Amino acid sequence: MLAFTLGLVAVVGLEHLFIMCLEMFWSTGRIAQQTFGSDSSFLEQPQVKAIFKNMGIYNGFVGVGILWSLFALPTMEMRAVLILFTGFVVVAAIVGAVTVSRRIFVVQGLPALFAVLCVLLFL
Template sequence: MLVFTIGLAAVVGLEHLFIMCLEMFWSTGRIAQQTFGGDAEFLALPRVKAIFKNMGIYNGFVGVGILWALTQTPDVMRSILVLFTGFVVVAAIVGAVTVSRRIFMVQGLPALFAVICVLMFL
């Protein structure tokens, strides 16, 4: 279960690096249009692009924090993973309440499972 736990945490970290790239660099592409529900013209507005870049940097910090945790000793890894995956769960709850329930399904559930696995098996 340890390998599964570390793998699940890695998936959550990589997911957030992908979200960072989507928000910061690919915000007007087809995937962004489908993900965020806007057309290319709206997503290309300077104000919208600035908001996405701001959100993206935070997702990047979370992704890097989770992946960095995987390089630490087990005790330190456990603390860092609970902190960063916990951030993801809270952010996903807020996103589900304010934007779309899909956010919790895509981001929150994997992070919640990761938190539970970390607490049980690490």
């Protein structure tokens, strides 16, 4: 179960690095249009691009924090940091589900929630 837990946490971290790239670098592409349910004319507006870059950097911080803790910290410290960062993802996904789309909780929140539970139980 330890390998499963660490793998699940890594997936959450990598997911947030992907979200960062989507929001910061690929925000006007086809995948972004499908993901955000917006057309390219909206996504190409300078204000929208700036907002996406801002959101992306925060997702990047979360992803890096999760992955850094997996590879750079001893087990007890890693456990605390993973609970903190994956907990951030769960809370952000709840806010996103309430304010934007329930799909956010399914895509981001559920994996993070399972990761938090696995860290609490198996790490």
